Amino acid sequence: MRIVYLHACEIPSVYANGVHVMRMCDAFADAGHEITLYAGTGSTSADDIHAYYGNRNRFPVRIFGTPRIPVLGRWIRAWRIRRDVRRSGAVDLVYGRDLYALLASAGLAPLVYETHLLRPGRGQRLVERVLFRLPGLRRVVTVTHALAEDYRRTVPRLRRRGGPEVVAVSDCADLPPDTGPAATLPGRPDALKVGYVGHLYPGRGIDVVLALAGSLPDADFHLVGGTDEDLAHWRSRPRTPNVYFHGHQPPARLHPYYRAFDLVLAPYQQRVAVAGGMGDISRWISPMKLFEYMAHGKTIIASDLPVLREVLTDGVNCLLCPPDDLAAWTAAVKHLAGAPEERAALGATAERQLRSDYTWRARVDRVLPNLDSAPGLGSG
Template identity: 65%
Template structure:
């Protein structure tokens, strides 16, 4: 099948949505599909976008710029994407997260719309209503069950459209190969290495990690990721010698860091924001780093949020803590530090569950309608 993936975020970039989109296009290609990704020009200067993201396949990435026309730039870009699709030959399926481009091209081919948050902007919801009314819409993919439930409440007609499948598909990770080099981390020989990988936006729990470093001076804490501005903000507030900021790394370069960590943290707070404070996503978040932790068989300590319990089981494949209780997080770290067998057991079960349920390749089959598949299945 020929698939055009329509994305509204820059490729390449420092943001997680770019990683998600590239991983999905890679998985679609693994499944035997011919994929072209449409995205705005990148914001990170790289020579090879596929090497930057570490994809296995060299699917085509076509950049379509957004003109700087207030109020109209996104729509103009959407029309340009549609024109390019027609010029190059209409694909068999339009898939993606670019709401305006999907709407603009929805008369050309069947459409699958994937969403990761319920937009607070009424104008965006209005565009979604238009897309939901298009006869070519075949599926809507939600990144968590909580998000699917909220969409059903906000768009009650969506659930009654017999031609549209509603599919919940969590984020994923590729299975990590056994072995491989570990990063040479700064810090003290023999110190427990506690890792965090991800952005440093509000609600990601950076303050919790720094409080833990104060309470647990015998452990070394490593934070990988974040924009230069966010990293500078937190570094200026942290004078502890057991905290190491590593900054943003290409997605293809993260595996050695995962291998080097003894314990990994996912301290999401009760309010979690996207880049620039756009969109509060704590009810629906499905963090890719969580699945990458699982892929590498790491002992995970995560926030006890209802949406994370869709994937995590306390004491089975992780330890869960109240998001804002530093006492509980400190106790959990201490417990794992003193019990290597428990670390290994939690990590092994996390890896097993990732392999069984949450690989990109399996997700590709889950989200795509099969040729000739009848509509209306849930």
């Protein structure tokens, strides 16, 4: 199929949404589809976007900035994208997370809308409701069952027969290369290396990681990721000498860090902010880093949140701890530090589950609708 993927945010960027979109486009290409990505102007410099993300396929990336016009800017960009898609030739499917460009593209091809949270703004919710009423919208894809349930609960159209199908498909990860170097990390060569990969804004549990480092002086703690602003904030705070901030790394350069860690942390809190430190997505979060941890066979200690239990099982593929119970986190790290065989077993189970259920390539097959029975398209 010829597919266009519509993304409202920047490519390239330091944010996880860019990684998600690029991994999906790469997987669409792996599946034999002709994919073109439409995205916003990048907030991070990169001479080669595909090399920055570590893509296997060099699919076209079309960049459209949003004019700085209140309210109208998004619509102007959306209609420019529609015009460009029409000029490029016939399309079999329009897929994406860009609410405005998806609505503007009605009538060009069947639509699939992917969403990772309930839209917070009244204007966005109104646009979304219009999108849900289009006959050409085939599917609504969510990243967790909790989010799918909330959409069905709050949007009657999604509960009715004949409305778009709601499909919950979690985030995923690519299998890493079989061989490769481990990162040379600062710190003590013989110390337990505890890793965290991801952003540093509120709700990610960075204060838990720093407190753990204070209570476990025999281990070294390595945090990979974060914007310049967030790094400056955490580096300015008092911390023990066994904490190392490595800053943002291009996605293509993360494999050596994962290989170097003995165990990894996902200390999400009861409230989890989105990019920029705003909002709360703790009920619906599907962290890509969890799946990347699993792909590398890492031993995971994660917060015991209902949404994470959609993927994680305590004592099977991870250890789970109450989000803000420092004593429980400390005990979990101490236990695993002295139990290398258990660490290996937990990591091996996680990797097997990733290979079986949570690769991007498998996700592509699950999100694509059956177009053979497509109803009439929206008016264009």
